[in-house]
Amino acid sequence: MLLFDSGVGGLTVLDEVRKLLPDAPIIYASDNAGLPYGSKTEAQVAARVSGLLGRMTERYHPRLVCIACNTASTIALGMVREVLEVPIVGTVPAIKPAAAMTKTGVIGLLGTEATIRQAYVDRLEHEFAADKLLLRYGAPSLVEAAEAKLRGEPFDCAAITEAAEALRAMPGGDRIDTVVLACTHFPLLHEELSRAFGPEVTFVHGAQGIARQIARLTAGQEWSRQVLDRALFTGRGNVLEAYRAMLARYGLLGVERF
Template identity: 35%
Template structure:
């Protein structure tokens, strides 16, 4: 279990990470690799997953409720490990908790624009992310600065398959081919994984790309950038936990769905063991 709040020092408090389901574990993996001494709390809002097709006000309401729960658990920082929730709610979360370092995720349009050779970038994301004002503003800004063209592809149903653990089935590959083929045909040589769930099907994506006869297609995942930004904010606030203090770093999971979905996800997707419990928010 994560230590009971209050913690011995502010730096010893945990980092709260949340997503609509298991996708944010791809971000948690980068956080654990870069900040191995930190206590982590992960919350999967699986009862409300996926967020991609839900109204923005619903996603904002859920995100605020989850953030408030994590703050009550003593979180010293929050990571909104969901592209859709970042688009819909991070402004409100920051307004409600101005004292906390808060990091969101956004599709890696800037690194993709720098990586492309053809000048065309495919963006794989949920419908809600691609329709969000924050995303569209970022797209326009990056396109203007870089002259890159962004080809947007909503991936309806892909999050559901990943939540079910169908990472490399024939149905998942067929879905990926349906979404990726038009982007490659349109000249994209760089694909943005614009949802935190998608890195877990990266091997299948790479196989689909190879099967379509494409070469040298770059895949952009921003999980590492999120972890590095979190580290900068913690260091700047004096909140980074020293490795020499107290007991070893702990990992605790919560889910609004079933433990039988999140617990195996920690093991299968991350190779980590964690205490997991259900809650209602």
């Protein structure tokens, strides 16, 4: 199967998929040349994602594609499903489980700037959290913090504190007890986010649900790993070496440019 993200955030999804489907061969595709998606227009994201996935499915013939990126999914999922003839699993903010979990009725949502403004998120809020207060905050700097953390480089924790304080400062924000991590990068910062928000806040994201959906769609299929699981990067420079050791920890032993 092919897992696609703008960067390495989708590794949080890969981690959960491996728990359910340890024998499934995986290609992890990072469009790091297009990172960050959150600051791009909807038209730019839709064109880039559909174009790349079209070329990747033509070359690698995956039996399933997972768009392990909230921004790409909320913008381009419908378009991609129209043009590709393979099952597509998307990633959307985990508002439904958050609404079931909250005790105070106030939910924070951290995502990219592009994700939090999408009508898709409005629909999820209307359907599952109409009787709750959903407070949204765009935190694009957390994407780079997560990327740097996985590379083993220093990163700015001030951005994480700023995101927590911004949500808390909104009307009703002092009652937040559940925070939706609406970017697959953000669970990589769980420890830092926990410190910033405090022990009374629970975090929820969609990785486990995505893995269960992939397992359902491929139930009964046999898997056979003929080659090493590998990662693809669209960017240039020394990115391959920067990520190689970290990718090996996720079982991605081959690293290539696409």
